[in-house]
Amino acid sequence: MKTADTPTYVYMLECVFDSAALEADWNQWYDQVHIPLMLSVPGVMGCVRYARLDTPGSYLAVYELSSPEVLEHPRYLEVRGWGRWEPNMRSWSRTVARRQGERVTFFAPGIDA
Numbered sequence: 001m002k003t004a005d006t007p008t009y010v011y012m013l014e015c016v017f018d019s020a021a022l023e024a025d026w027n028q029w030y031d032q033v034h035i036p037l038m039l040s041v042p043g044v045m046g047c048v049r050y051a052r053l054d055t056p057g058s059y060l061a062v063y064e065l066s067s068p069e070v071l072e073h074p075r076y077l078e079v080r081g082w083g084r085w086e087p088n089m090r091s092w093s094r095t096v097a098r099r100q101g102e103r104v105t106f107f108a109p110g111i112d113a
Helices: 023-039 068-072 074-079 083-088
Strands: 009-017 044-051 058-065 089-098
Touching: 009 068, 023 044, 023 058, 023 074, 023 083, 058 068, 068 074, 083 089
Parallel strands: none
Antiparallel strands: 009 058, 009 089, 044 058
16 A cells, blocks of 8 residues: 555656776765765656666666656755766666556566575
8 A cells, every 4th residue: 555655656767887897996985975965866766776687887866766856956956966976887778657557566476496
């Protein structure tokens, strides 16, 4: 059942970081600096990051939002972006999606949870 604090939207950001030599430092910045800044934006309710297994340097960040208007908030406009890491972004894309239905969790046979 959906409650008032259930995220209704997700902001998905996919990027490819092109410097293997700097990747550990970039990940540390993203996890310890950028995500906490993003979580300081009113309406950003959570974040989880994934690294693609098939493409080195490729990442997906999924931010839970209360509404798409969060991305217009002055605090978001202040903290968004790659900072000094922008020259190392080979490509990136983003999208916003709305939650549809209730949350369902399942595991496929043969896949360890």
